[in-house]
Amino acid sequence: MSDFDIQIPGAFADPFAEANVDDQGAGSKEYVHVRIQQRNGRKSLTTVQGLKKEFNYNKILKDFKREFCCNGTVVDDTELGQVIQLQGDQRKNVSQFLVQAGVAKKDQIKIHGF
Numbered sequence: 001m002s003d004f005d006i007q008i009p010g011a012f013a014d015p016f017a018e019a020n021v022d023d024q025g026a027g028s029k030e031y032v033h034v035r036i037q038q039r040n041g042r043k044s045l046t047t048v049q050g051l052k053k054e055f056n057y058n059k060i061l062k063d064f065k066r067e068f069c070c071n072g073t074v075v076d077d078t079e080l081g082q083v084i085q086l087q088g089d090q091r092k093n094v095s096q097f098l099v100q101a102g103v104a105k106k107d108q109i110k111i112h113g114f
Contacts, residue, residue: 019067030050030052030108031050031108031109031110032048032050032051032098032103032104032108032109032110032113033047033048033049033050033110033112034046034047034048034090034091034094034095034109034110034111035112035113036089036091036112036113043087044088044089045085045086045087045088046053046086046087046088046089046090046091046094047083047084047085047086048083048084048085048086048094049080049081049083050086051082051084051103051104051105053078053081053082055103057074057082057084058074060084060103061074061084063097063101064084064086064090064094064097065086067093067097068086068088068090068093068094068097070087070088070090071086071087072084072085072086072087072088073085089113091111091113092111095109095111
């Protein structure tokens with residue numbers, strides 16, 4: 001061997017591989033994903049995805065808007081289904097509200113973002 005032992009990986013690791021493994025499988029849970037997206041400057045957008053289809057998204061949105069004093073909308077996405085969008089960083093508020101209202105359990109909620 002030479003003085004330089006270099007190991008070159010065969011392929012680069014996928015940073016989202018862990019998330020993809022969690023979402024698939026026979027015993028996987030249905031997760032509610034709460035994400036934040038940066039808009040212009042200090043403006044941000046919170047998205048809630050993965051709620052069960054049996055819930056009325058418009059009623060949940062109405063309660064979110066009343067509770068958090070923000071505006072929001074329900075968006076129909078071709079891949080993700082219905083997604084609730086709220087103005088501002090509402091990640092903690094949304095997760096607490098969903099647990100208190102009994103919509104989702106604490107271990108079913110995944111909070112993403114910076």
